[in-house]
Amino acid sequence: MKHNHSIDSEDAPQMQPSDGERISMAMRQLEKYIDSMERLRLSEYIRYVDNRKRLLWSHFWGGVARGAGMAIGFTILGALLVLILQDLARRNLPLIGDALAEIVRIVQRQLP
Numbered sequence: 001m002k003h004n005h006s007i008d009s010e011d012a013p014q015m016q017p018s019d020g021e022r023i024s025m026a027m028r029q030l031e032k033y034i035d036s037m038e039r040l041r042l043s044e045y046i047r048y049v050d051n052r053k054r055l056l057w058s059h060f061w062g063g064v065a066r067g068a069g070m071a072i073g074f075t076i077l078g079a080l081l082v083l084i085l086q087d088l089a090r091r092n093l094p095l096i097g098d099a100l101a102e103i104v105r106i107v108q109r110q111l112p
Contacts, residue, residue, distance in 0.1 A: 082107055085104050088100050
């Protein structure tokens with residue numbers, strides 16, 4: 001039995017969109033890109049970067065804040081370390097007790 005190779009409606013290739021449909025699809029895609037660019041606020045960022053004085057001032061205060069945060073953090077960690085060393089010195093551990101006690105004495109002399 002021979003098969004008929006004629007093209008049925010189901011086997012027909014999908015129709016290509018017309019020029020008008022392609023333009024409409026391109027416009028929708030372009031609008032999506034424009035919306036996403038507006039959400040990024042790219043124009044505001046460019047104005048911010050172009051204003052050198054404002055940029056330097058912003059970076060300066062950011063650096064001051066980071067430096068203050070590090071100083072406070074190291075102070076807290078140092079205080080905790082001193083408290084731990086004092087506790088270990090009070091326990092009078094055999095080998096490291098004397099060395100820790102000396103370190104604590106030196107630190108306490110430096111504190112006001």
